[in-house]
Amino acid sequence: MKKLEIVIQPEKLEDLKAILDDNEVNGLMISNIMGYGNQKGHKKVYRGAEYNVNLLPKVKVETVVEESIAETLITKIVAEIQTGTYGDGKIFVHEVEDAVRIRTGERGSDAL
Amino acid sequence: MKKLEIVIQPEKLEDLKAILDDNEVNGLMISNIMGYGNQKGHKKVYRGAEYNVNLLPKVKVETVVEESIAETLITKIVAEIQTGTYGDGKIFVHEVEDAVRIRTGERGSDAL
Amino acid sequence: MKKLEIVIQPEKLEDLKAILDDNEVNGLMISNIMGYGNQKGHKKVYRGAEYNVNLLPKVKVETVVEESIAETLITKIVAEIQTGTYGDGKIFVHEVEDAVRIRTGERGSDAL
Amino acid sequence: MDLAGLIESGMDVAEASGLLMNVMWTMIGAILVYFMQAGFAMCEAGFTRAKNTGNILMKNMMDFVLGSLLFFVLGFAIMHGKDANGIIGTTGFFNPTNLADADGLFNGLPVGVFIIFHTVFCATAATIVSGSMAERTKFAAYLAYSAAISVVIYPVSGHWIWGGGWLSSLGFHDFAGSTAVHMVGGICALVGATILGPRIGKYGKDGKPRAIPGHNLPIAALGVFILWFCWFGFNCGSTTAATTSLGDIAMTTNLAAAAATLAAMAVTWIRYGKPDVSMTFNGSLAGLVAITAGCDVVSNWSAIIIGLVAGILVVFSVEFFDKVVKVDDPVGAISVHGVCGAVGTLLTGVFAMDGTGITFLHQLIGVASVMAYVAIMALIVFTIIDKTIGLRVSEQEEREGLDVHEHGSSAYADFNFRL
Amino acid sequence: MDLAGLIESGMDVAEASGLLMNVMWTMIGAILVYFMQAGFAMCEAGFTRAKNTGNILMKNMMDFVLGSLLFFVLGFAIMHGKDANGIIGTTGFFNPTNLADADGLFNGLPVGVFIIFHTVFCATAATIVSGSMAERTKFAAYLAYSAAISVVIYPVSGHWIWGGGWLSSLGFHDFAGSTAVHMVGGICALVGATILGPRIGKYGKDGKPRAIPGHNLPIAALGVFILWFCWFGFNCGSTTAATTSLGDIAMTTNLAAAAATLAAMAVTWIRYGKPDVSMTFNGSLAGLVAITAGCDVVSNWSAIIIGLVAGILVVFSVEFFDKVVKVDDPVGAISVHGVCGAVGTLLTGVFAMDGTGITFLHQLIGVASVMAYVAIMALIVFTIIDKTIGLRVSEQEEREGLDVHEHGSSAYADFNFRL
Amino acid sequence: MDLAGLIESGMDVAEASGLLMNVMWTMIGAILVYFMQAGFAMCEAGFTRAKNTGNILMKNMMDFVLGSLLFFVLGFAIMHGKDANGIIGTTGFFNPTNLADADGLFNGLPVGVFIIFHTVFCATAATIVSGSMAERTKFAAYLAYSAAISVVIYPVSGHWIWGGGWLSSLGFHDFAGSTAVHMVGGICALVGATILGPRIGKYGKDGKPRAIPGHNLPIAALGVFILWFCWFGFNCGSTTAATTSLGDIAMTTNLAAAAATLAAMAVTWIRYGKPDVSMTFNGSLAGLVAITAGCDVVSNWSAIIIGLVAGILVVFSVEFFDKVVKVDDPVGAISVHGVCGAVGTLLTGVFAMDGTGITFLHQLIGVASVMAYVAIMALIVFTIIDKTIGLRVSEQEEREGLDVHEHGSSAYADFNFRL
């Protein structure tokens, strides 16, 4: 099993969900994070004092999938989420040892 | 060392903490996430426009523990958190290479 | 590639960012979490009813880096973030299999 | 008709000026008392949890709405219609403007002015209850209760006190409604919250109360400031006339509230080690409620004492209901309105200035009889609702929040909630 | 001059008392109507998204600011200056206090009192539009529009209705401004929102509207409570005199609002399965807008009917614009102010009490002519702005929020937003 | 006593009517000025950080509470008691109602009316300071300061200006308190914030100020709208009489505020590239403060100029204190109340209409002497508090938030904070 950890622009969440849905991904964990990467932030002024806002709001979507479909998903995500501008985001791939469905106690692939 | 990544219903957090406490788990990281799984969401109507809320608030609890107690924990969690309804949640198990306690610089198991 | 998962006191975020910047770390994912560890919480009273607040606000910073610099980073973080009091935080080290830059489709180290 | 019109129609200048000044002042009072709805709504929303915020706002809005309509159609007649045996009013149903005399006046004021003034007072009594029944009451059941208080509970005891009924004949003094409005609301709150039972998680397995902190202190504080502001309309407006005593009433009102706030803060500081924000703000309301009965007949220093008593009392009363009686009252309405309303009315009997003829005994009779009447009626009403509509939402609804289940919405769509 | 001063200067007691009472009452009205700005600001901020909150607050502040300044310099003269052919006022530019007579009076009131009263009404019309154009309008463009409505749109139709123009001669009755203020604002809102187009994401690929829920219901609800509170100043204050009818006006106003709220809640409950919080609060405003034209000439029961109509109508109207016309109106301003303003004015022709001489036909002429005038002017104004400054922000700015891009700030710096 | 009562007791109609109208108007003023407490509380809470919100709300509540009690017991006597050498009042301690004449009047008003009116003004001065000392002051120390300003600082300079002291004899004109209330508060704010030192993190290692944005703009904006609303009570109410000039005062007040808002927005737009939300709302307050001294004696156009000056000045003043003087004033109270209060009072000497006899020199003497007195007293008071109780919380408390440490609570229990 692999976990894909996908960081994207918040407004791309619907599109990403559509891709995952199409590929029968069964579960997601979505978090709001602040991201920091190549994308430049804004310079803000508050009451005369300047400050840099280089942390930008991003959405992190984590999904645990069968090894077999991970590569397909990555390809599709890159193809469809890409806009070509800084801040498009990243995917990190992790090995997952096991999964457990609390409702039934199922383990491994059955639990996805 | 293993990391258990446990996704549950928000109202089960106290129960989960009790289980972990009983098993002398020393640390937790708790995040609010939006989950998407087998559990169906609500249909809402806002000013006449319908919309599906299929993202549901969940709590993610991460804890890094000695390999030896991971299995015990999983068994207990399944036993005590289970209600048998959709949305009970999942546990994902990950290998952790190392842990560092910033306060002391301790490494590995000592740092847990 | 390694992922460092660094849990710290919220007010140390700027210092941590400075360390990572100095070491040319290119990206971060920052989340607000509630932490539970050796550090004791507060006892609060609300309208006469006491309650323990043993979950404390923490910041989790995740960064995926080349294996080669992971150890240097850990050393620096321990050295500079340490105050020696409970609640200083922890670093967990994970293996990462792959990284993908959505903007370009680059993979592996190139994607960092 | 303006002043020129009135004079033309035969009134002398003094009479006409007096009438219009009284109209203006009573209108100002009514408008300010209306705005208490905002104060209660913010207070109750702020002192409860974010997942139930939309619901509590709706309840606050709807009890004013139902109160306005039903008090017009039925309540006013029961409260101010022709008295029958000192118990109940009997005329003016469906169109209370018919009660006006040939000049369009009722109790010395143009009838419309009089009705709007009493409408907003009725709605205040109704709205007190939503706080104590917050976070677990079915919306439809709440509407039913709200209709009942506006029709069968408040107007009857109101008739006794202000509508020419037996308590007003007796010499019972409740100037602006410590008993007539606040205690009535507070007793209903007590009965309602008791029948309903505590919120899930309020009491641990050991029976000890757990804190369920309010989710938005700025709006709760705003609510208290709004209420204090409007209370000048509530108390000074209750002259229903422009008089030279308005400043005196404002002074006693303000000093009692200030003293109560200080007292509540001090008590929490001593008892809990830190000055408690939410309880201190409750203290302000406690003082305002307590001074309301006697604000026109006590001295400034007596007002300070009444305030101090209310401010100390409210803290212990909240703890008492929370820990001993184990009635779960999320915003402290029972203590603030019920207990301090009763005590303030009684203290009026102690502190009333010489020559007012107010006695402790009469005050006691008034408080006790209204308390008994309201408790019995509330018991009947809530029991009927519980057996028919059902008072309480399901456990799942309560856990996940009333906003999602009862209204299909979230009060803070762009934010995540903690826990 | 106070009463003694006036009498010394030669007025008789009755005249002087009458004048000062009218001054006081009109001032109270003006002050309350000013506070509507807070109500609109909270309402609009609460019913839109957190990323645009600073921007909407600024717009609400700035349209009052521009309205105050420009109405003083130009608008008042156009609205209340010497009438030319029933179409427009022509005197008093740059310093309308010059319009006062020798005693300093204008229309029977000290000129300053009269101007401040009309200033706050003008600003109310202006502020209605910001809600319907929220979350996508360029700030500079909005300022330009706001200047235009305060100078060339509102004062002209205002002159027709209230400034001695042709509609007032005709016998058109719009007591406190269902048409003059609310419908004018509502029509501008419709034209503006149409030209602007819907927010990104408002309509799916299938053309179906998607819900974009407001981010802060407590402040939105507070906004509605504030507006209701101030509406007593708006309607009762429009006598610009202390009269015996103030209570009657307050009663019709309050009953209509209550009935409309109830109706809106009931309709959403039936149609959507659950009582909708945001629509119910919209219902209150719908009732208030609708009763404004006729609050002084309809009976209490007629007011209830007008309220019920408005409360039902507003729900269907919101759906109609959302689903059929596909104009994206984030807060429902078009339906609340435009539709209910027009319908309320017309219903005044139906329900006006005998002897008032108000006819449906005259009401229809008034509504239709003002509607036509405002629609055309708004079309011209918004088109010019669109071609010059540009009405709409860039797609990126809209996605990421107007607060960051237009103002370099966040309204909630210590919180994360969801999604 | 109502009108009939007064006439019966021997007053003639004109006198009695005049008295009651003045009572009503003064009461309206007092009630509105009370509500400024809500405005300040929301403003200060909104413009600071979420972790200190409960604390700032408590401070705002408690300075009104202490002010009310102490001004009654001691302050009123010092301010309005029998004058001694033009410096201080000396009678009326512990029960200022004793100062009333045989008819119960004081300065032509029923004594209770007069006291409540001055109580709310005193509390306004006190509450200004909490904003500039926000987020780092010990709660107990703040209470001590608050008591001091209500007893030894405000009433003394207040006596000079309004209580029959030397400045009122001199011809110094401060109609509603640009100096007496706002500058006094602003100077205390300056001294307090200076002694306290900046918040942790406010200045980088390079000495450059860092932005610490406010956490809740909607409530901050609401605060400003409330303050503007109440300012009509503050300025128009300061006639303490029903007069024909109320509208003129409202006009100058409103135009100055509008002009200042526009100016502040324009300056920030030019200087920072974008119109700054928080500064623009500060601009409104700057204009209101500046016009307060002369709102009764300047023309509308002069009011606009005064507003423009204040609106421009406030931006530069905030930057000056932030960047040059390096005094950390989280909400800009020093610039808004101190600087604009002083400048507004001086400009009254420039723009006062002919025949008022107001001179720049007298205004300058008044401003300078009050400034000196207050600065010295504040220095003494804050130094004593610092050496005894200690002004500042510990570093850990400041980092983690005053709510948790000083009050054991969180203002937003259901939300996570960012960072």
Ligand SMILES: Nc1ncnc2c1ncn2[C@@H]1O[C@H](COP(=O)(O)OP(=O)(O)O)[C@@H](O)[C@H]1O
């Ligand atoms: N090495 C990394 N480790 C952790 N998170 C990263 C890393 N690189 C990027 N990210 C996350 O991905 C987001 C998008 O990255 P960014 O550098 O802006 O993308 P791009 O390189 O496509 O322009 C960042 O805001 C950050 O949250």
Ligand SMILES: Nc1ncnc2c1ncn2[C@@H]1O[C@H](COP(=O)(O)OP(=O)(O)O)[C@@H](O)[C@H]1O
């Ligand atoms: N494959 C997965 N990857 C990531 N998160 C998942 C996955 N499956 C489930 N989850 C998370 O677990 C939560 C509960 O899962 P759900 O499918 O509702 O449980 P169940 O199968 O027991 O009914 C989901 O809301 C989601 O956040």
Ligand SMILES: Nc1ncnc2c1ncn2[C@@H]1O[C@H](COP(=O)(O)OP(=O)(O)O)[C@@H](O)[C@H]1O
């Ligand atoms: N075993 C663990 N698994 C997950 N998170 C942990 C673990 N131990 C500590 N943490 C996280 O690190 C934070 C700091 O840990 P703490 O025990 O307070 O540090 P220290 O041991 O240095 O005093 C905790 O609040 C918790 O969020």
